[in-house]
Amino acid sequence: MGKKSKLKFRKTPLVVITFFLLLSLTGIAFDEPARALEQALQVCLSCIGIG
Amino acid sequence: MDSLRKSVQAIFFFITNGYWGFPVSKTIYQGPLKVICSPGLNCYSCPASTTYCPIGALQQILAGVRLALENGQLFFGLYVVGTIGIIGGFVGRMVCGWACPFGLFQELLHKIPSPKFDVPRGLRFIKYAVLALMVVVLPLLAVDDFGLGSPWFCKYLCPAGTLEAGLPLLALQPSLRQTIGPLFYNKLFFMFVFILWSIPSSRPFCRTTCPLGAFYALFHKVKLVKLRFNEQLCIQCKACHPVCPMGVKFNESPEDMECISCLSCTRACQYGAIELEIGGMPVSSLAKSRKTISAHHS
Numbered sequence: 001m002g003k004k005s006k007l008k009f010r011k012t013p014l015v016v017i018t019f020f021l022l023l024s025l026t027g028i029a030f031d032e033p034a035r036a037l038e039q040a041l042q043v044c045l046s047c048i049g050i051g
Numbered sequence: 052m053d054s055l056r057k058s059v060q061a062i063f064f065f066i067t068n069g070y071w072g073f074p075v076s077k078t079i080y081q082g083p084l085k086v087i088c089s090p091g092l093n094c095y096s097c098p099a100s101t102t103y104c105p106i107g108a109l110q111q112i113l114a115g116v117r118l119a120l121e122n123g124q125l126f127f128g129l130y131v132v133g134t135i136g137i138i139g140g141f142v143g144r145m146v147c148g149w150a151c152p153f154g155l156f157q158e159l160l161h162k163i164p165s166p167k168f169d170v171p172r173g174l175r176f177i178k179y180a181v182l183a184l185m186v187v188v189l190p191l192l193a194v195d196d197f198g199l200g201s202p203w204f205c206k207y208l209c210p211a212g213t214l215e216a217g218l219p220l221l222a223l224q225p226s227l228r229q230t231i232g233p234l235f236y237n238k239l240f241f242m243f244v245f246i247l248w249s250i251p252s253s254r255p256f257c258r259t260t261c262p263l264g265a266f267y268a269l270f271h272k273v274k275l276v277k278l279r280f281n282e283q284l285c286i287q288c289k290a291c292h293p294v295c296p297m298g299v300k301f302n303e304s305p306e307d308m309e310c311i312s313c314l315s316c317t318r319a320c321q322y323g324a325i326e327l328e329i330g331g332m333p334v335s336s337l338a339k340s341r342k343t344i345s346a347h348h349s
Contacts, residue, residue: 010331013275017140024133032112032130033086035119039111040085040095040103043078047107047205048096048217049238050230 056149056313060158063091063150066101068215073098077223079216088134091151092263094205097215098223105135106186106263107205107212114190114200121198135266143274144267147257148296148311153211154257158296160249169298170252174259175309181208182262204262206234210242253296258309268308275330278312280305284324291316291325301325 027033067089070080079098089095089102096107112119112128119126138146147154161167185204194200205212217238221227248255257264271277280301291301294315299307301316302324317325327334 007332010275012273013140013330016270016273017137017275020133020136020140022133023129023136027128027130027133030125030127030129032126032128035112035124035126036103036108036130037083037086039108041079041081043096043216043220044111044202044205045220045227045230046234047111047202048094048212048220049206049235050217050221050227 053315053318057155059149060151060155064152064155067091067093067152068097068099069101070099073219073223079220088131088138090135090138090146092153092209092211092261093151094209094212094216096212096220098219100215105131106209107202110186110190110202110204113187114194114202116191116200117194117198135263139267139270140274142276142312143270144264144308144310145274145276145312146267147254147261147264148313151257151263152215153261154254154311156214157245157249157254157256160246161253161296163250165250167253168251170255170258172298177259178261178265178268181260182265186262207237208241208260209238210245210256213238213242214246253298257311258297271308271310272306276312277328278305278310278314278317279326279328279333281324281326284322285320286322286324288322290319290321294319 070082073079079096080101082101084101085095085103087102088105088108089100092106093100093102093104094107095103109128109131112126112131116126142149181204185208189203190200192200193203213235217235221231245256245260278301285302287302289300289302295301295310296313296315297307297309297311299309299316301307301310305325312327314327317327323335
């Protein structure tokens with residue numbers, strides 16, 4: 001009979017996701033989404049090769 | 052499975068480009084949804100774009116970090132990096148295969164009948180240099196007299212920006228045509244290079260240049276959802292080699308950072324040696340345990 005390999009849940013992805021979630025929340029605390037939104041609402045012509 | 056993937060790609064294309072009022076308004080979408088990050092490379096100056104491009108936003112924040120600090124604003128790009136880091140931690144480059152509009156565009160171009168040839172493997176390292184230099188270092192350090200940097204990748208290279216934003220805006224606003232100069236021709240050149248290259252080669256931009264793909268690739272070993280290789284079931288038939296759009300030889304390098312988890316190889320492998328796993332648990336075993344639980348309850 002073949003040996004059954006044991007399946008183990010990997011915890012590293014959860015650590016990584018939690019780390020970046022905290023990073024994102026820190027950004028939100030510094031009001032960065034407002035800055036990202038402000039940039040996204042404007043057309044930066046030189047950024048797309050015009051002007 | 053491929054039709055499912057194409058459907059998901061189409062859905063993401065329309066979610067991230069859901070503003071179809073631009074032919075009337077003649078400008079870009081300016082609503083609150085633009086605070087949401089696009090998982091794939093999708094220029095936020097595209098008239099139809101409803102989300103922000105993480106690569107564009109990150110460069111803009113880094114380019115203005117000095118001015119922001121002078122104004123007492125602590126903007127370091129944590130929100131943007133955190134958001135794409137969460138996506139990377141869950142699925143990594145699966146985004147490239149399932150949710151990137153520019154990836155879909157290259158795949159459609161590759162369907163045009165022509166002689167096909169592979170992208171040289173060594174070129175894959177360029178994208179890490181693009182990410183480090185054009186997205187982080189140069190916007191942060193190459194500043195003008197006012198302390199303001201430039202979004203180097205968007206400005207000098209991004210073919211998605213030219214295709215999705217530059218050309219449509221020139222069509223919508225004829226007055227902009229007078230401002231076209233060498234910068235635009237340079238970007239037009241790169242756009243045509245990648246469009247023409249996509250016909251004989253599969254996903255050349257993703258494989259050689261995309262900084263977002265490079266960022267997601269860094270999560271390859273630690274992402275939650277990934278492909279799993281069962282060496283005991285593999286008979287080395289190499290059926291997984293020709294079907295991979297990224298040139299990965301999965302049985303030889305199952306941890307290849309180029310893998311976009313498109314699942315083409317899982318379909319090609321008749322021996323079940325490649326399958327999707329979530330957090331180390333094969334999806335097939337998860338489905339079995341679900342069935343067992345429901346049978347136990349009934």
